[in-house]
Amino acid sequence: MTEILSATEAGLDRAAELLRACGLVAFPTETVYGLGADATDARAVARIFEAKGRPQFNPLIVHLPDFDAARGTAHFDDAAERLAGAFWPGALTLVLPLKPSAGIAPLTTADLPSVGLRVPDHPLARDLLRRTDRPVAAPSANPSGRISPTSAHHVLAGLNGRIDAVLDGGTCPVGLESTIVATGPTPTLLRPGGLPVEAIEACLGTRLAAPGPEITAPGQQASHYAPAAPLRLEATAAHPGETLLGFGPIAADLNLSPTGDLVEAAANLFHHLHALDARHQPIAVSPIPDHGLGRAINDRLRRAAAPRPR
Ligand code: TXA
Ligand code: MG
Numbered sequence: 001m002t003e004i005l006s007a008t009e010a011g012l013d014r015a016a017e018l019l020r021a022c023g024l025v026a027f028p029t030e031t032v033y034g035l036g037a038d039a040t041d042a043r044a045v046a047r048i049f050e051a052k053g054r055p056q057f058n059p060l061i062v063h064l065p066d067f068d069a070a071r072g073t074a075h076f077d078d079a080a081e082r083l084a085g086a087f088w089p090g091a092l093t094l095v096l097p098l099k100p101s102a103g104i105a106p107l108t109t110a111d112l113p114s115v116g117l118r119v120p121d122h123p124l125a126r127d128l129l130r131r132t133d134r135p136v137a138a139p140s141a142n143p144s145g146r147i148s149p150t151s152a153h154h155v156l157a158g159l160n161g162r163i164d165a166v167l168d169g170g171t172c173p174v175g176l177e178s179t180i181v182a183t184g185p186t187p188t189l190l191r192p193g194g195l196p197v198e199a200i201e202a203c204l205g206t207r208l209a210a211p212g213p214e215i216t217a218p219g220q221q222a223s224h225y226a227p228a229a230p231l232r233l234e235a236t237a238a239h240p241g242e243t244l245l246g247f248g249p250i251a252a253d254l255n256l257s258p259t260g261d262l263v264e265a266a267a268n269l270f271h272h273l274h275a276l277d278a279r280h281q282p283i284a285v286s287p288i289p290d291h292g293l294g295r296a297i298n299d300r301l302r303r304a305a306a307p308r309p310r
Helices: 009-020 042-052 067-071 078-087 123-132 152-159 197-204 220-224 262-277 293-305
Strands: 003-005 025-027 034-038 061-063 092-097 114-118 165-167 179-182 188-191 243-246 283-285
Touching: 003 009, 009 025, 009 034, 009 123, 009 165, 025 123, 025 152, 034 042, 034 061, 034 123, 042 262, 042 293, 067 078, 078 092, 078 197, 152 165, 179 197, 243 262, 262 283, 262 293
Parallel strands: 003 165, 025 165, 061 114, 092 179, 243 283
Antiparallel strands: 025 034, 092 114, 179 188
16 A cells, blocks of 8 residues: 655655655655655665566666755766756756765666756755655656656556555646756756756856767666676576576576565666676576566666677
């Protein structure tokens, strides 16, 4: 059962308690309702993808209560400082170089070296983020492919029973997801959204670039990380010289989930790939069931195994 929490001290405390214990809590922001989880806990983040039925591990936006907390999570260049100063809290997500010391789980960023950060302009969201005292990863709180929710009622219509709680804060005033900008040498618009592009360009005194052809859709650039070693999928055993990344009750060098739990496997995926990659040997991977989170895991493994330019 999904708990419906009211916008009270008790409701906020309960929401924070659930988030700190690997729970999934939908909460209002000024743009849309987010489906929150502790961004430092890979298992909690894996549960987001499971609840949404997302077939890919898109990078998630990390929500923080204020600019100071954001500075501890990513490196801000001059343009990012200026935009955050002008528009935070607000409907702007900045994609910035991640600070590894921030402890963000690789699954949150789809293992990218960057992180999308946002300080929402909603009193309940900021209060909840302060109480939780962890960075909170949150995509829109709807099943994958469905319309983003702007009320607790919408959230429940899509996700009732699949998430731990929804904090009911009424209707979202903006009703459209945040605008996403990556700074760096060429400030780039990754997604138009609730903050007008003109306002961002006026603040920077320059036009925003369109994403390059390698980014066909938001989240697609998640396909960058591939291990240096070749990867062989659907392997029932390791060939000589290979290391085996197992799934289920088999002997393996590392196992995504000895019990065959897809949430656990998703949480372990990037950690285990990095660990095996460090051994500089070809990697064989057990078959993963192609349902639930298994689809996202297989999507990611196929990209990692695909032929790549040397
Ligand atoms: O208004 C919003 O942005 C809402 C509320 C809940 O904050 N959140 C939201 O999240 O719309 P979502 O998951 O629907 O959008 C996340 C998108 C990804 O698909 C990707 O395009 C972009 O944010 N993103 C996040 N991190 C990124 C990164 N490191 N690099 C590039 N894009 C990133
Ligand atoms: Mg969405």
